[in-house]
Amino acid sequence: MEPTLTIRDRRFRLHTPEAAIHAAISKVAETINRDYAEAERPLLLVTLNGAFVFAGELFRQLDGPFEVAFVKLSSYGSGVTSSGNVTVDIPPTTDIRGRDVIIAEDVVDTGNTVHELHAMLTACGARSIRVATLLLKPETYYNRPERPDPLPVDYVALESEPVFIIGYGMDYDGLGRNLGALYAVCDE
Numbered sequence: 167m168e169p170t171l172t173i174r175d176r177r178f179r180l181h182t183p184e185a186a187i188h189a190a191i192s193k194v195a196e197t198i199n200r201d202y203a204e205a206e207r208p209l210l211l212v213t214l215n216g217a218f219v220f221a222g223e224l225f226r227q228l229d230g231p232f233e234v235a236f237v238k239l240s241s242y243g244s245g246v247t248s249s250g251n252v253t254v255d256i257p258p259t260t261d262i263r264g265r266d267v268i269i270a271e272d273v274v275d276t277g278n279t280v281h282e283l284h285a286m287l288t289a290c291g292a293r294s295i296r297v298a299t300l301l302l303k304p305e306t307y308y309n310r311p312e313r314p315d316p317l318p319v320d321y322v323a324l325e326s327e328p329v330f331i332i333g334y335g336m337d338y339d340g341l342g343r344n345l346g347a348l349y350a351v352c353d354e
C-alpha cells in the first residue's frame with residue numbers, strides 16, 4: 167500500500183487501508199443478513215461501474231436466497247465533480263416489480279445517482295428499496311438546499327470528509343478502480 171500516488175495530473179494520499187475496508191464491509195453484510203433473514207429473493211442491484219468491487223465482496227457474504235442484478239449510471243465523466251445529469255447507460259438487468267431491492271453503491275456523494283435510481287425503481291414497482299454504500303460523504307449528502315429531505319442511506323461501510331476518493335472501484339478518469347485501498351486527492 168503506497169502512502170501517496172499519482173494518477174494523470176492528480177496526487178492522492180492513502181485514506182483508508184485495505185483491512186479497514188474489509189472489516190467495514192463484513193459489518194454491513196452482517197446487518198443485511200439480519201434485516202433480510204425472512205425476505206423472499208431479495209435483490210442486490212449493483213450500480214456499474216464503480217460499485218462492482220464493493221458489491222462483489224458484499225454479495226459473497228450474504229446468506230440466503232439473494233439475487234444480483236446490474237444497472238449502469240453515469241454523471242461524472244472524466245472529472246471530479248458531478249455534471250448534475252445522471253445518464254442511464256444500462257437500465258436494470260432484471261424485472262424489478264414486487265422485489266425487495268438493495269441498491270449497492272460505491273459512493274454516495276451529492277446523492278444525485280442514488281435519488282435518480284430510487285425514482286426509477288419506484289416507477290418500476292419495487293416492493294422496498296434500501297441503499298448500501300461502501301462510502302458516504304455526509305457533509306456533501308446531507309447539506310443540499312435543493313434536496314431538504316434526502317433518502318436514508320441504510321447501510322454505510324465507511325464515511326469520509328468531502329474530498330474526491332479513488333480505489334476499491336472508485337475512479338479518476340477511469341483509473342484507480344483496481345486499488346485495494348482508498349486514496350484521497352491531496353493536491354488542492
Ligand SMILES: O=P(O)(O)OC[C@H]1O[C@H](OP(=O)(O)OP(=O)(O)O)[C@H](O)[C@@H]1O
Pocket residue numbers: 213214215216217239240241242243248271272273274275276277278279280337
Ligand atoms: O452521489 P453522486 O454525486 O451521484 O456520486 C456517486 C456516483 O458517482 C460515481 O459514478 P460515475 O458517474 O462516476 O460512474 P462510474 O460508476 O462508472 O464511475 C459513483 O460510482 C456513484 O455511482
Ligand code: HPA
Pocket residue numbers: 242273275276329330331332336337338
Ligand atoms: O469521490 C469520488 N470518487 C470517485 N467517484 C466519485 N463519484 C462521486 N464521488 C466520487
